[in-house]
Amino acid sequence: MVLKKESGLKIDEKELSRILRERNCKVTVPRIKILKYLLMNRVHPTAELIYREVKKELPKVSYATIYNNLNYFIENNLLKRIRLHKDYDIFDVGTHMHSHFICKKCNKVYDIPYEIHQPKKIKGHLITDMSVNFSGICKTCLKGKIKF
Amino acid sequence: MVLKKESGLKIDEKELSRILRERNCKVTVPRIKILKYLLMNRVHPTAELIYREVKKELPKVSYATIYNNLNYFIENNLLKRIRLHKDYDIFDVGTHMHSHFICKKCNKVYDIPYEIHQPKKIKGHLITDMSVNFSGICKTCLKGKIKF
């Protein structure tokens, strides 16, 4: 079982168990399958896509399990919720800090590396997270010369 | 009818009609009431709050009208949708560029002024908008010394 493109890591289910235990996360079969899908397919999936894909390996999995575990991963800092689309959320296991660009035409989300300094405090508020989002028209849609 | 705090402008319904016509937006009674509420109460409202407040002046207004007009204002660049909360969106008529800070404890959203340069292009994508969001624990909750 080998991890695709964006990462050079090889990840089997033993490795996934180790990752979960490392974070004091209880190891369960659905949890491993969901995390495996997320780590092996860096595609900014929706919950529905995750459900459909995990169901291929685990035919009895339910939506509740998918959502429970996505929220669980978010609480445990393994995953981030990305709210760029009007009607649905996508999820991101990306490890290093990066920003996102969403194309207003095709709705595709691209990762953008960035190095903006995250302040520790602003106006007395403690800052623990920062996100930078861009939108516009993507390279591919620009080539298409389609009007908006 | 005088606009509150964040703005020094005075806005009556004639002025609101003018603002709408200026943008080639058809003028209707619900549209004016909604815009008036947004401009006079810079509080990052939810659709539900807008509905409740507008209903005070326009008892027969429906949710469909609220949502139709919020989407209409967004299309016409009078309004921005802010998706920082897990379960709902809030709206922002703020004119000058600013970022947002959301408190993970009380969920309050604060405006934060900023001056980050918005690039015109990144990796071949045309950039038309940029948003910067911070999260953490707000000043007020920090004072409360409440654990998380």
Added chain:
DNA sequence: CTCCTTTTTTAGAACCATTCTAAATTGAGA
């Protein structure tokens, strides 16, 4: 102003992503 056409509004139903419920199962430690 009146007529006409198009857009908007309304009330209520429908939709659909997500969460909840209660019972069954599983995981991990004793």
Added chain:
DNA sequence: TCTCAATTTAGAATGGTTCTAAAAAAGGAG
């Protein structure tokens, strides 16, 4: 292996948003 708490499951429920069809309103032309 036993036990208990956490998780999973199927299906129902929830709740924010959109849709539907009919009525009303806006705005231009005459």
